[in-house]
Amino acid sequence: MMEKILIVDDEESIVTLLTFNIKQAGFETDVAYTGVEAIKKAEKENYALIILDLMLPEMDGMEVCKHLRYHKNNTPILMLTAKDDELDKVLGLEIGADDYLTKPFSPKEVIARIKAILRRTTFQETKQSTLQIGDLVIFPDRYEAKMHNKVITFTRKEFELLYYLASNKEKVISRDQLLNAVWDYHFVGDTRIVDVHISHLREKIEPNTKKPVYIKTIRGLGYKLEDPT
Numbered sequence: 016m017m018e019k020i021l022i023v024d025d026e027e028s029i030v031t032l033l034t035f036n037i038k039q040a041g042f043e044t045d046v047a048y049t050g051v052e053a054i055k056k057a058e059k060e061n062y063a064l065i066i067l068d069l070m071l072p073e074m075d076g077m078e079v080c081k082h083l084r085y086h087k088n089n090t091p092i093l094m095l096t097a098k099d100d101e102l103d104k105v106l107g108l109e110i111g112a113d114d115y116l117t118k119p120f121s122p123k124e125v126i127a128r129i130k131a132i133l134r135r136t137t138f139q140e141t142k143q144s145t146l147q148i149g150d151l152v153i154f155p156d157r158y159e160a161k162m163h164n165k166v167i168t169f170t171r172k173e174f175e176l177l178y179y180l181a182s183n184k185e186k187v188i189s190r191d192q193l194l195n196a197v198w199d200y201h202f203v204g205d206t207r208i209v210d211v212h213i214s215h216l217r218e219k220i221e222p223n224t225k226k227p228v229y230i231k232t233i234r235g236l237g238y239k240l241e242d243p244t
Contacts, residue, residue, distance in 0.1 A: 018063035019043040023053040025072055033066060036122035050074025054082055062090050064129055069096035077110065084111035089171050091132045108208050111170050146181045149243040151220055151229065153181055167219050172197060176212050180240035189237035213238060
């Protein structure tokens with residue numbers, strides 16, 4: 016059975032362009048023209064990925080993304096926008112989008128982004144080993160962790176970042192490496208999203224965020240997750 020992608024955009028020309036190229040790439044497609052319609056469809060059907068425009072009638076893309084993530088819908092989201100605004104990009108990724116593409120875009124780039132997101136998603140979902148660092152126990156198959164037997168909840172990207180750091184325990188990982196591994200980003204300036212997510216992780220796992228014992232900042236190099244001492 017072919018994987019199905021939900022296209023959420025109110026511009027008919029964009030929908031037509033995306034539908035044609037995505038089908039040519041071997042996927043099925045479905046369409047929603049408003050944010051409310053997108054949520055209804057996403058709640059009824061399991062899509063491989065959602066292409067979500069930022070500017071939508073009834074409910075914008077940011078609100079749609081926040082709603083889906085709040086209700087534990089972890090379907091990968093590729094966000095589209097006509098705005099070339101770094102703040103929108105960071106905010107979109109921070110609330111749970113998996114990737115971000117600014118209009119105008121080439122169909123080839125859209126397909127490449129879709130395939131990259133699906134590769135990463137499949138790779139993450141095949142991980143089953145439980146990891147333990149100090150009092151932190153990570154369950155990759157459930158996308159959750161526990162500290163002192165208390166469940167900690169994460170956004171999808173927070174968890175993937177934590178898992179990647181834990182899988183490379185004691186190794187110093189640069190911001191660019193983390194972008195490539197978790198977000199597949201290669202654009203100058205986007206490393207700020209790593210710092211934002213590291214800050215969120217520390218708030219959830221560190222006894223004292225001002226003196227972190229799990230996620231250490233290695234000045235000028237990046238981050239390292241290690242057993243607390």
